[in-house]
Structure formats: structure tokens, C-alpha cells
Amino acid sequence: MNGKRDDNTPHGVIVVGAGPTGLLLAxxxxxxxxxxxxxxxxxxxxxxxxxAFVAHARTLEQFDARxxxxxxxxxxxxxxxxxxxxxxxxxxxxxxxxxxxxxxIPQYEVEKVLERRAVEAGVRFRYETEVMAVQxxxxxxxxxxxxxxxxxxxxxxxxxxTAAYVVGTDGHRSAVREAVGLPFPGKSVIRSVVLxxxxxxxxxxxxxxxxxxxxxxxxxxxxxxxxxxxxxxxRGRDVPDSEPLDLDEVREITRLAxxxxxxxxxxxxxxxFHCDERQAxxxxxxxxLLAGDAAHVHTPAGGxxxxxxxxxxxxxxxxxxxxxxxxxxxxLLDSYEAERHPVGRAVLxxxxxxxRLAMAKSPWALALxxxxxxxxxxxPPVRTRAIGQITGIxxxxxxxxxxxxxxxxxxxxxxxxxxxxxxxxxxxxxxLIGPRGVDRxxxxxxxxxxxxxxxxxxxxxxxxxxxxxxxxxxxxxxxPDGYVAWAAEDADDAAVGEALTEWLGAAG
Numbered sequence: 001m002n003g004k005r006d007d008n009t010p011h012g013v014i015v016v017g018a019g020p021t022g023l024l025l026a027x028x029x030x031x032x033x034x035x036x037x038x039x040x041x042x043x044x045x046x047x048x049x050x051x052a053f054v055a056h057a058r059t060l061e062q063f064d065a066r067x068x069x070x071x072x073x074x075x076x077x078x079x080x081x082x083x084x085x086x087x088x089x090x091x092x093x094x095x096x097x098x099x100x101x102x103x104x105i106p107q108y109e110v111e112k113v114l115e116r117r118a119v120e121a122g123v124r125f126r127y128e129t130e131v132m133a134v135q136x137x138x139x140x141x142x143x144x145x146x147x148x149x150x151x152x153x154x155x156x157x158x159x160x161x162t163a164a165y166v167v168g169t170d171g172h173r174s175a176v177r178e179a180v181g182l183p184f185p186g187k188s189v190i191r192s193v194v195l196x197x198x199x200x201x202x203x204x205x206x207x208x209x210x211x212x213x214x215x216x217x218x219x220x221x222x223x224x225x226x227x228x229x230x231x232x233x234x235r236g237r238d239v240p241d242s243e244p245l246d247l248d249e250v251r252e253i254t255r256l257a258x259x260x261x262x263x264x265x266x267x268x269x270x271x272x273f274h275c276d277e278r279q280a281x282x283x284x285x286x287x288x289l290l291a292g293d294a295a296h297v298h299t300p301a302g303g304x305x306x307x308x309x310x311x312x313x314x315x316x317x318x319x320x321x322x323x324x325x326x327x328x329x330x331x332l333l334d335s336y337e338a339e340r341h342p343v344g345r346a347v348l349x350x351x352x353x354x355x356r357l358a359m360a361k362s363p364w365a366l367a368l369x370x371x372x373x374x375x376x377x378x379x380p381p382v383r384t385r386a387i388g389q390i391t392g393i394x395x396x397x398x399x400x401x402x403x404x405x406x407x408x409x410x411x412x413x414x415x416x417x418x419x420x421x422x423x424x425x426x427x428x429x430x431x432l433i434g435p436r437g438v439d440r441x442x443x444x445x446x447x448x449x450x451x452x453x454x455x456x457x458x459x460x461x462x463x464x465x466x467x468x469x470x471x472x473x474x475x476x477x478x479x480p481d482g483y484v485a486w487a488a489e490d491a492d493d494a495a496v497g498e499a500l501t502e503w504l505g506a507a508g
Contacts, residue, residue: 011035011036011037011124011161011162011163011164012029012034012035012036012163012164012165012324013026013029013034013035013036013037013163013164013165013166013167013320013324014036014037014038014039014147014149014161014163014165014166014167015029015036015037015038015039015166015167015169016038016039016040016131016149016166016167016168016169016170016174016175016176017038017039017040017168017169017170017171017174017292017294018038018040018042018111018115018125018127019107019111019169019171019292019293019309020052020107020110020111020114020292020306020309020310021169021291021292021293021306021309021310021312021313022038022040022167022169022170022291022292022313023038023111023114023115023117023118024062024114024310024313024314024317025167025169025291025313025316025317026038026118026123027066027114027117027118027121027123028066028313028314028317028318028321028428029123029317029320029321030118030121030122030123031121031427031428032317032318032321032325032428033321033325034320034321034324034325035124036123036124037123037124037125037126037161037163038118038123038124038125038126039126039129039131039149039151039161040125040126040127040128040129041128041129041130041131041170041175042127042128043127043128043154044125044127044128051107051195051300051305052106052107052110052300052303052305052306052307053104053105053106053107053208053221053229053303054079054102054103054104054105054208054221054303054307055072055076055102055103055105055110055306055307056102056103056303056304056307056390056391056392057092057095057097057099057100057101057102057391057392057393058097058307058311058391058392058393058395058410059306059307059310059311059392060072060073060097060098060099060103061097061098061099061393061413061422061482062310062311062314062481062482064098064099064413064422064423065422065425065426065480065481065482066117066426067426068113068114068117069099071113072103072105072109072110072113073103075105075109075224076103076104076105076109076224077103077104077105077207077222077224078101078102078103078104079092079101079102079103079104079207079208080092080093080100080101080102081093082102082208082390090376090383090386090387092387092391095387095391095393096393096412097391097393097412097413098412098413098420098422102303102391104207104208104221104222105224106223106224106229107306109224110306126151128153128154129151129152129153129154129159130151130152130153130175131149131150131151131170131175131176131179132150132151132152132158132175133149133150133179134147134148134149134150134166134176134179134180134288135147135148135149135150136148136166136286136287136288146163146164146165146286146287147162147163147164147165147166147286147287147288148160148161148162149161149162149163149166164287164324165287165288165289165320165324166287166288166289167288167289167290167291167316167320168288168289168290168291168294169290169291169292169293169294169309169313170294171292171293171294172184172276172278172293172294172297174290174293174294176288176290176294177280177290177294177295179288180285180286180288181285182280182281182282182285182290183280183281184278184279184280185278185279185281186276186277186278186279186297187276187277187278188274188275188276189274189275189276189277189299189352189355190233190274190275190299190355191238191239191240191241191274192233192234192237192238192239192240192241192243192272192274193231193232193233193272193273193274193275194230194231194232194233194245194249194250194253194270194271194272195229195230195231195269195270195271195272195273196229196230196232196245196247196250196264196267196269196270196271197223197227197228197229197230197267197268197269197270198227198228198230198247198250198264198265198266198267198268199226199227199228199264199265199266200220200228200262200263200264200265201262201263201264201265202260202262202263203262204220204262207221207222208220208221209221209258211257211258212257213256213257214256214361215234215235215236215256215361216232216233216234216235216253216256216257217232217233217234217253217257218230218231218232218233218253218254218256218257218258219231219232220254220258220262227268228264230250230254230264231300232250232253232254232257233253234252234253234256235361237249237253239272240272241271241272241273241274242272243272245270245271245272246270247264247265247267247270250264250267250270251264275298275299275300275355276297276298277297277298277299277348277352278296278297278298279295279296279297279341279344279345279348280294280295280296282337282341283295283336283337283340283341284333284334284336284337289316289333289336291309291312291313291316291340292308292309292310292312292313293305293309295312295340295341295344296308296344296345296347296348298347298348298351298352299351299352299354299355300351301351301352301354301355302350302351302354302390303390304347304350304351304390304392305351307392308343308344308347308392311340311343311392312340312344314481314482315336315339315340315481316333316336316340317428317480318428318479318480318481319332319333319335319336320333321428322505326505327462327504327505328503328505338397338398339397339398342398343395346389346395347389350386350389350390357369357372393410395410396408396409396410396483397483403486403487404484404486404487404488404489405487406474406476406484406487407484407485407486407487408483408484409483409484410482410483411476411478411482411483411484414433414468415469416431416433416466416467416468416469417436417466417467417468417469418464418465418466421433421466421478421482422482424464424466425464425478425480425482427461428462428480429462429463429464429480430462430463430464430477430478430479430480430485430503430504431463431464431465431466431477431478432444432463432464432465432466432475432476432477432478432496432500433466433467433468433475433476433477433478434465434466434467434468434475434476434491434496435467435468435471435472435473435474435475436467436468436469436471437467438467440465440493440496443493443494443496443497443500444463444465444496444497444500462504463500463504473489473490474487474488474489475487475488475489475490475491475496477499477500477503479503485499485503486499486502486503
């Protein structure tokens with residue numbers, strides 16, 4: 001069938017791209033009651049050829065806030081130490097997190113869990129559907145819908161989908177980003193990186209094995225199904241991605257970098273790719289937003305790619321839900337770019353720094369690498385900051401002038417009178433934490449003399465009230481993504497009420 005047909009189903013949000021970022025975002029929106037459609041160009045098949053292999057602590061905390069962390073922990077392998085360059089050893093068991101480790105887990109296992117959650121939440125999926133154009137402006141689609149997405153289906157027909165917002169999570173070749181005219185400046189850092197999924201006769205001593213020697217670098221990680229992913233690069237082998245690849249080349253690079261090839265055999269898949277460092281100058285154009293690889297790409301060093309995209313989704317989902325639910329002004333969406341763009345830029349720097357150190361060849365570059373690794377090893381504050389960046393727990397968001405020092409910071413999984421914080425965040429809730437024994441009835445009702453029912457009024461489905469188990473006097477309002485929205489010392493009812501009105505809307 002050819003020709004154009006209009007899809008009149010109401011879509012509060014259209015998410016384009018069914019990778020981890022899009023699946024998490026769509027699931028969050030649907031769980032919040034937002035009508036959401038996830039559009040994917042590929043057929044419905046979760047591939048085992050994914051590049052991402054690790055989930056960092058901050059990502060696991062976000063999974064915990066959605067009740068899926070334990071299922072993923074059961075499928076992966078925890079790693080409590082990262083070794084780099086033969087000199088740098090980073091321990092993760094001191095992380096101030098319930099997840100004081102790195103979880104080695106293939107991306108496809110993450111996608112399976114996220115897809116199941118999205119389906120159960122009511123996400124409408126449209127596979128084999130390609131975005132051809134995006135139009136936004138007054139009157140598009142009629143009523144409140146402000147974005148029209150023209151798509152082509154597998155049978156050659158074209159549809160028009162309309163929504164209040166569109167989010168592009170469709171990778172580094174994002175059709176959404178191109179449709180709204182955003183450039184993707186940057187450059188290729190490394191060419192002709194080889195990938196192979198192989199069986200090994202010898203098991204590596206470490207869960208993750210990586211090293212660089214001379215002109216060669218190699219990395220090995222397990223899938224958990226008997227196969228291992230091998231990533232390799234050789235400085236002297238600079239060829240196009242289309243150049244044929246055989247297993248002998250992968251073996252040779254691995255032997256040069258790691259000393260042996262572990263008896264690799266039975267390759268089920270091999271390919272070449274190149275590493276880019278790119279970032280869109282903006283993450284929002286009107287009612288169109290970008291997240292994940294559509295907004296930023298970088299080298300795989302540090303395993304931060306999938307994790308950064310998932311953090312984008314965790315930041316954006318509750319904000320879109322609040323705006324579409326009438327609880328927040330659309331200006332709240334501006335904070336998404338303000339908070340996440342600097343993080344994307346920082347990840348480009350950190351991952352790029354790691355890969356450049358791995359590529360070091362000249363005597364002065366090797367000496368610099370040795371000096372830097374020694375410095376990180378022996379200066380605790382530097383090591384803590386480096387670990388915080390790689391794992392994601394060290395980032396904080398900008399706070400307004402005069403705000404409490406905690407505003408914008410990540411809150412660890414503290415014990416509360418209602419249980420663990422990240423259990424209380426489930427369902428996309430805010431959590432108000434206050435001193436024990438303080439009655440907040442008036443603040444929660446909206447104002448003194450309010451005719452709202454006592455305690456929460458209309459906020460009851462979006463707010464959990466708890467108290468510290470300690471004698472702490474600070475009152476903290478925690479956002480659904482686990483960051484501090486507002487805080488005060490010895491706050492009175494009026495201050496708490498104002499904060500709740502600002503972040504959750506009026507109680508009535």
C-alpha cells in the first residue's frame with residue numbers, strides 16, 4: 001500500500017529510537033500516565049551486537065528507583081576494581097552508593113528489561129517506521145498537539161503522527177536532529193577499530209581485560225553466553241570501515257596488546273568502526289528534544305556512552321510528565337539542556353582523555369601518562385573526582401544563586417522512616433524528607449486555612465513524605481531523578497509550602 005494516511009491516535013510524546021535511552025524515557029512517561037509512542041526504524045529484534053557492556057553506579061541507582069536494578073544485577077557480573085595502563089588501579093568498593101561496583105552486562109540485556117517495563121506501562125510501539133520529516137508550529141495537528149512527524153512504514157505508506165513533544169533518541173545519525181536543522185560538530189578520533197564476538201579457549205584473569213602496548217590496544221568483555229566481545233585497534237592499520245576484516249587480524253592486535261589471544265575462535269560477527277567525538281549545540285528546539293547518542297557521541301573509553309544517555313532520559317522524563325500533567329510550566333524543560341549539556345561535554349573530555357592516554361606513543365606522552373596515573377593513584381581527592389565522573393555519581397546540576405548548598409546534588413540511597421530513599425522514588429515521585437517529629441500538615445495542604453484534605457491534597461500521587469532516621473534538621477525535597485530540588489535548615493511550614501508549590505504545583 002502506498003499513499004499517506006493520518007494517525008489520529010493522541011500521542012502526548014513521540015520518542016524516536018528504541019535503544020536504552022528511548023526505552024527508559026518512554027517507560028517513564030507511560031508510567032506517569034502520558035500517552036507515548038515509540039518509533040523505531042529497525043524491525044522488532046533486540047540485537048546481541050551492541051557495543052555497551054557496563055552499567056555504572058549512577059545508572060544502577062536510577063534502575064533501583066524504577067524497581068529493575070535487582071533483575072539486572074542478577075544477569076550481570078559485578079566488578080569492584082578497574083585497571084588501566086598497567087599502573088592505574090581504581091577501587092570501586094568505596095563508592096558512596098548501594099551499588100559500589102561496575103556491573104558488566106551487555107546492552108541487549110538492559111534493553112530486554114527496559115522494553116518489558118515499557119510494554120507493561122502501556123507504551124505504543126511502531127517498529128519498521130522511519131522518520132522522514134518533523135514540523136512544529138501553531139496549529140500543527142490541531143488542538144494541543146504542536147509537533148507533526150511524517151513517517152514511512154515498511155509497506156511504503158506514509159503516516160503523519162502528531163504530539164505535544166518529540167524526543168529524538170535515534171543515535172548519532174539522528175533523523176530527528178537533522179529534521180530540526182541542528183548541526184553535530186566534532187571529529188573522528190580513531191579509525192578502523194575492530195570488533196569481534198568470539199569464543200575463547202582460555203578465560204582472562206579479569207572480568208574486563210584491557211591494555212595498550214606500543215601501537216596496539218585491546219579490550220575483552222564477556223557476554224555471559226560463552227562468547228566474548230573483543231575490541232582492538234592498531235595505529236598502523238588505518239583503513240576504511242568497509243575494509244574486510246578477518247579473525248587473524250583481531251588475534252594479532254590482541255596478542256600485541258595483551259600478550260596472547262586467549263585461543264579466540266568461532267567468530268559469530270566481526271566489523272570495523274570509527275570513534276567520533278561530537279555534541280549538538282542544543283538539546284532542545286521548541287517542542288523537539290534530543291537525548292543519548294542523538295545529542296552526544298564519544299569514544300567508548302570508560303564505558304560512559306549508554307550510561308550518559310540513560311541519565312539524560314532520567315532527567316527529562318519527569319519534567320515532560322510534569323509539564324504535560326499541568327503541574328509545571330513548559331519553561332521547566334529548559335532546565336534539561338542546562339543540566340545535561342554540560343555533563344555531555346564533560347563526558348566527551350573524560351572519555352577523550354582516556355583514549356588519548358591509551359594512544360600515547362612518543363616518550364613525552366608516555367611519561368605524561370605515567371605521571372598522571374601515579375598522581376591519580378596517590379592523591380585521594382583527584383581519584384575521588386575521577387571515579388565520580390566515570391560512574392556518574394560525582395555530577396551535580398547548577399543551582400540558583402542563594403540556594404542551599406545541597407540543591408542540585410545527587411542524594412545517595414539514605415535510610416528514611418519509610419524505608420530506602422530509592423524505593424520511595426518509585427512511581428516518579430518527589431520525596432520530602434524532614435526532621436523526625438515535625439508535623440507538616442499545613443505545608444502539605446497548601447496553606448493555612450486551606451479546605452484541602454489534610455496531609456497531601458492533590459499532590460498525594462506525586463509526593464512521598466518521610467523523615468530522617470537520624471537527628472538531622474535539614475529539610476530536603478528530592479526530585480524524581482534523585483537530585484535535590486530544594487533544601488533548608490529548620491524550615492517552617494511557609495517555606496516548605498512554597499517549595500512544594502514551586503515544584504509540584506498548587507495543592508488544590
